[in-house]
Amino acid sequence: MRKLLACVAPLVLLAACATRPADDLASLDDLGGSSYGLFLAGQGALNDGRGAEAAAYFEQAQAGGADDDLISERAFTAAVMAGDIGKAAALAPTGDGASESSKRLGRMVQAVEALAQGQGKSAQALLAPEGMGFPHKGAAALLAPWAAAMAGNADGAVTRPELRNDKVVEYFGLLGQAFLYERAKRYDEAETDFKALTAGDNPGDMVLLAYGGFLERRGKRLDAVAVYDKGLADEPANSVLLAAKARAASGKAPPPAPTLRQGAAQALMAPAASMMAAKQEQLGLVYLRLALRLDPNRNEAWLMVGDLMETAGDIDSARAAYAKPKPGSPEYAAARSKLAWSYQNAKDSATALTMAREAAASGDLDAKVTLADLLRVNEKFAESSQILTEVIAARPGDWRLMYARGVANDRAGRWADGEADLRAALKLRPDDSELLNYLGYSWIDRGEHLPEALAMVQRAVASNPKSGAMIDSLGWAYYRLGDYKKAVEKLEEAVELEAGDPDINNHLGDAYWRIGRRAEAEFQWKRVLTLDPEAKMKTEVEAKLASGLGPSGPAQAARVAGQ
Known part of the structure; x- marks a missing residue:
């Protein structure tokens, strides 16, 4: 059975924060004059991941005379999930009736709020290892050098954080140390760290961008281009690396080194991703909210929050997050793609296509790929093929684009063109099970090349024995x-x-x-x-x-x- 290419798969997760207006909420009178009723409404909203709505209910419960550790604790949690970190820091649980886990999170929230306020010494004290319990020790270790730098502690700022058997702290602690060495004008030590981070076969675009940016700031533009090329060898269509390479090659102004707040925000991205990978979705969302308190313009964090919101079914909040990246930013095309798909998934294909066409009009190749995907999903196959032809001309040799155009040509009734694309894609990617299945099924359904087609789908099934298709x-x-x-x-x-x-x-x-x-x-x-x-x-x-x-x-x- 043929399957069209998958669109953008959302990240994991649950935990959302709805944007329901406060005047739409049930009031104290609506709930029979009961603060307990408001508490239950707030708890229900919190369980569903609607943080802002939950916070409003808990606030009404407290205003109605409720004075309970449990309500205070839930109000704190709701404020964190809604991204109101200032309020959450003020509500951080400390009483004997509060749970130990909430107290630990409260300490982390207060530390981040102190960093956001420029209070490095207060943040340092709150992040001290002896006061920071599980599961926040890793995040605290990564934040500590940035707090030390803000407090004027030069030695503490460049002390690499360590946490036994924690590879995340080890790796991202080295990245933070590299930035802080640069900030201290200890450039040789900074470059040693950056080289260590990018020494592997596939170091990832985060550290390549960090090292390349450092080299650009040092006036080593050709070296920076070589760093970006290393990443592009594995991901030739990576729009962020392509933009960085173009900037370095053209002699434009280099990206500035991160501020202390920006560096601390980046330090929180690693534990956020780790928690989400470990299916600790709510804690992952918490770290994203904390990172955005420190750096509201951190676009990749907004995209991750948007994915969380959409997965939770909170489409309005997802769209608000996807709308944060500004035109011209490296993440803008990805954000517009996700925004357009949110409308497509809601069966508003007209809006989805309008948004995708507007984004593609900028000439961005990723935006054109999104438009082609949406056109194909909406059975506008000939136009999808036309757009993909433009992209393939600029990105020759990408098997995924050939596959997508092959599908579009097939569905447009141009099987000869589709078959040629699918064969070309298979030559570039001979073991891809989806491609083997699509071309194999197409031949089977037409009664063509049956022995070869049978062998192809047998290979596909061997790779995916639980695939019904x-x-x-x-x-x-x-x-x-x-x-x-x-x-x-x-x-x-x-x-x-x-x-x-x-x-x-x-x-x-x-x-x-x-x-x-x-x-x-x-x-x-x-x-x-x-x-x-x-x-x-x-x-x-x-x-x-x-x-x-x-x-x-x-x-x-x-x-x-x-x-």
């Missing part, structure tokens, strides 16, 4: 080759994995019919009609049911390669 392709290959018993076996397996797919159910119905299980075949076809099939499939299935003759045409195709 790929197992469907394999079952359909056996059907086309006339091995109906094996076709039924595989198609039943595919339906078990993806019971709601109309294509797979339709194929299984055809296979049942061929082996004489006609009642079951009719059941499968009737099921197809309940699964919102495409118009063409709906017409075909209705015809099979109305005629009582089952699938029409020869079961086994004759156009096999070599025949």
Whole structure:
């Protein structure tokens, strides 16, 4: 079964903060005059990840006379999740009735607020290892040198943080030390750190951008270009690295070194990502909120927050986050892409396409790819192919673009062009299971190159044995080759994995019919009609049911390669 290219996959997560207006909230009177009722409403909002709404309920509960450690603790948590770090710092739990975990988070929040206010000494005291408990020790260790620098402690600022068996602190502590060495004008030591960070085969664009920016500031533009080229060798379409290389090569002003607040914000990005990777989504969101308190213009943090909001179903907050990056920033194209997809996912394709066209008009290649993807999803296949042709001319050799254009050409009814693109993509990426499956299924469905196509989908299934779509392709290959018993076996397996797919159910119905299980075949076809099939499939299935003759045409195709 063919699958179109996936669009942008959201990051992980839950925890959101809704933007419901305060005057839409239930009041004390609405809830029977009960502060406890407001507390329950706030707790429900907090459980659903609606931080701003929860904070408003808890605030009403306290205004209504409630004086309870639990309400205070929940109000603190809601303020953090909503991104109101100043209020959260003032509400940080300290009483005996508060949980130990809330007290620890409260200390971290107060430390970040102190950094935001330029109070380095206060932040240093709050971040001291003896007072900072699990799970915030890593974040505290990474923030400590920046607090020391803000407090005027020169030695503490360049002391590399250490935490036993914590690779995140080890790696990102070195990055922070490199920046702080530069700030102290100890350039040779800074460069030693940057070189160590970028020495591996695939160091990642964060450290490449950091080292390249340092070299640009030192007037070593050619060396900076070489650093960016190292990253582009692995990711030739990386828009951020491309922009950095263009800046360095053209002699434009280098990026400034991070301020103390910006450096501290960057230090929090690592534990945020680590927590999200460990499925600690709420804590990951907390660290993102703290980072944005220190650096409200940190675009990658806004994109991550937007992904969290969208995954949680808080579309308004997601869109507000995606709207933060400004035109001209390296993250702007990605932000507009995510914003456009948020409208597409909400079935507002007109707005999605309008936004994507506006972004693509700037000439940004990533924005053009987004437009092409949205055009394809909205069945504007010829236009999608045209846009991809422009991008491929600027980025030759990218198999993903060839794959996407192949799909668009196929769906536009230009199979010869689509097949050529798919073959070219497969030559560049011979082991990609999605590509093997798409081209293999396309041949199977047309009755072409069946032995080769069978081998291709077998390889795809071997790589993805739990993919119902790929197992469907394999079952359909056996059907086309006339091995109906094996076709039924595989198609039943595919339906078990993806019971709601109309294509797979339709194929299984055809296979049942061929082996004489006609009642079951009719059941499968009737099921197809309940699964919102495409118009063409709906017409075909209705015809099979109305005629009582089952699938029409020869079961086994004759156009096999070599025949």
